[in-house]
Amino acid sequence: MLAVAVLAAGKGTRMKSSLPKVLQPLAGATLVERVLACCNRLQPEKRLLIVGHQADKVEQQLSHLEGLEFVLQQPQNGTGHAVQQLLPALEGFDGELLVLNGDVPLLRPATIEQLLNTHRSTGADVTVLTACLADPTGYGRVFADQQGRVSAIVEHRDCNEQQRLNSLTNAGIYCFNWRSLEKVLPLLDSDNDQGELYLTDTVAMLPLAVHHEVADPAEVNGINDRRQLAQCESLLQQRLRDHWMKEGVTFIDPSSCTLSEDCKFGLDVVIEPQTHLRGHCQIGSGCQIGPGSLLINADLGERVTVLHSVIREAKIGDDVAIGPFAHLRPGSELADHCRIGNFVEVKASQIGEGSKVNHLSYIGDAELGRDVNVGAGTITANYDGKNKHRTVIGDGSKTGANSVLVAPIVLGSNVTVGAGSTLTKNVSDGSLAISRAKQMIKEGWSALKNTQD
Numbered sequence: 542m543l544a545v546a547v548l549a550a551g552k553g554t555r556m557k558s559s560l561p562k563v564l565q566p567l568a569g570a571t572l573v574e575r576v577l578a579c580c581n582r583l584q585p586e587k588r589l590l591i592v593g594h595q596a597d598k599v600e601q602q603l604s605h606l607e608g609l610e611f612v613l614q615q616p617q618n619g620t621g622h623a624v625q626q627l628l629p630a631l632e633g634f635d636g637e638l639l640v641l642n643g644d645v646p647l648l649r650p651a652t653i654e655q656l657l658n659t660h661r662s663t664g665a666d667v668t669v670l671t672a673c674l675a676d677p678t679g680y681g682r683v684f685a686d687q688q689g690r691v692s693a694i695v696e697h698r699d700c701n702e703q704q705r706l707n708s709l710t711n712a713g714i715y716c717f718n719w720r721s722l723e724k725v726l727p728l729l730d731s732d733n734d735q736g737e738l739y740l741t742d743t744v745a746m747l748p749l750a751v752h753h754e755v756a757d758p759a760e761v762n763g764i765n766d767r768r769q770l771a772q773c774e775s776l777l778q779q780r781l782r783d784h785w786m787k788e789g790v791t792f793i794d795p796s797s798c799t800l801s802e803d804c805k806f807g808l809d810v811v812i813e814p815q816t817h818l819r820g821h822c823q824i825g826s827g828c829q830i831g832p833g834s835l836l837i838n839a840d841l842g843e844r845v846t847v848l849h850s851v852i853r854e855a856k857i858g859d860d861v862a863i864g865p866f867a868h869l870r871p872g873s874e875l876a877d878h879c880r881i882g883n884f885v886e887v888k889a890s891q892i893g894e895g896s897k898v899n900h901l902s903y904i905g906d907a908e909l910g911r912d913v914n915v916g917a918g919t920i921t922a923n924y925d926g927k928n929k930h931r932t933v934i935g936d937g938s939k940t941g942a943n944s945v946l947v948a949p950i951v952l953g954s955n956v957t958v959g960a961g962s963t964l965t966k967n968v969s970d971g972s973l974a975i976s977r978a979k980q981m982i983k984e985g986w987s988a989l990k991n992t993q994d
């Protein structure tokens with residue numbers, strides 16, 4: 542039997558934030574979601590989250606996770622006090638308890654499996670995950686012998702100068718035999734610099750404590766402040782980019798680009814500098830994205846080019862060219878071979894195959910057929926001050942420069958709209974629609990004007 546408990550009750554004072562520390566985001570997921578996710582593979586019988594500071598907010602944020610039990614720690618009197626709160630919830634439980642600090646988001650699932658293996662093969666009462674850090678400042682120091690037996694963990698602030706030279710640090714991840722731990726938990730005291738109950742003190746009370754050292758110390762980075770948050774973000778981004786480079790994606794200037802874990806790429810995608818992909822993005826083979834683009838929940842077909850543009854919640858077919866300086870907003874759907882050019886905004890609109898909106902346009906709540914050519918500066922006037930209305934343009938139609946299509950309006954197929962027209966009525970197939978004042982010419986007007994002055 543395996544139970545997992547994540548400690549997420551602390552305030553995170555050093556973060557200086559109105560958000561509880563474990564809800565700080567990192568590459569699109571909160572710290573605590575990342576810690577919980579790395580235990581999924583183990584399929585524990587019980588999953589417990591210890592909440593306290595802004596407990597409601599944390600519970601609300603994680604309410605979508607099935608089978609997660611929330612245990613309240615009030616007040617928050619240290620990590621040992623947090624685990625004491627499990628005593629009622631785990632009464633009669635006979636198995637292993639994996640305890641994870643909620644602020645260690647880079648941990649790999651394989652590392653936890655190795656920790657469990659060490660725990661099982663040594664028959665220890667507790668196995669502590671450790672790392673040798675170049676700069677162990679702030680971490681608890683682990684005192685162990687050559688055989689890996691741990692005698693004590695001393696917090697950085699409680700260490701003397703000699704003890705601080707020890708670079709073997711506590712990662713804040715432990716596997717306990719619950720039966721052994723439940724006996725010593727009530728014996729903890731607060732005789733330390735912070736006056737708190739420390740979970741780490743149980744190690745010296747248990748008959749056999751051992752440690753398992755991680756191969757990659759970067760995995761156990763704990764996040765206490767914004768500087769560490771930024772360092773972890775950059776490590777995570779590097780991991781994501783390295784993964785996709787192995788899968789056939791080119792990054793021209795990798796460190797200037799960011800991704801989320803829910804991005805998927807085909808082969809031979811080129812990501813140009815200063816390009817950011819967030820949420821669920823699906824990018825087909827041969828796409829070229831950037832420089833200077835932001836994509837959020839975007840679904841791109843193959844060979845799409847995106848230059849200096851923003852795309853959010855849009856679906857784009859194959860061989861589409863976007864930008865520079867286009868803005869595709871939620872609900873935009875572009876079929877194959879479309880072209881969305883400079884300073885064009887598209888929202889909640891379907892654009893048919895081969896259609897072009899090349900310059901300075903707003904297309905909102907519209908449905909464009911195939912091979913439509915939208916002239917420079919064409920605007921769909923979709924909002925009457927109260928409601929939004931639709932514009933429909935049939936196959937092969939063309940709008941002249943600076944047309945305003947006042948919705949609701951339907952233009953049939955092969956319609957031509959004269960430049961500068963403001964249309965308020967439907968136009969039938971094959972018609973020319975012009976609506977503008979007739980041009981007037983007054984010959985010799987300048988000369989006449991001068992004699993009058």
Ligand code: UD1
Nearest residue numbers: 548549550551617618619620643644680681711712713763
């Ligand atoms: C802790 C360890 C330290 C280790 C480090 C690794 C202790 C005493 N120290 O220190 O040895 O090197 O993690 O990152 O355990 N929490 C609660 N309730 C509380 C206090 C904290 O749930 O009353 C939670 C926090 O939300 C956090 C985790 O426990 O997720 C760790 O707390 P934190 O204050 O960050 O401990 P550190 O000082 O980093």
Ligand code: CA
Nearest residue numbers: 644763764765
């Ligand atoms: Ca910490």
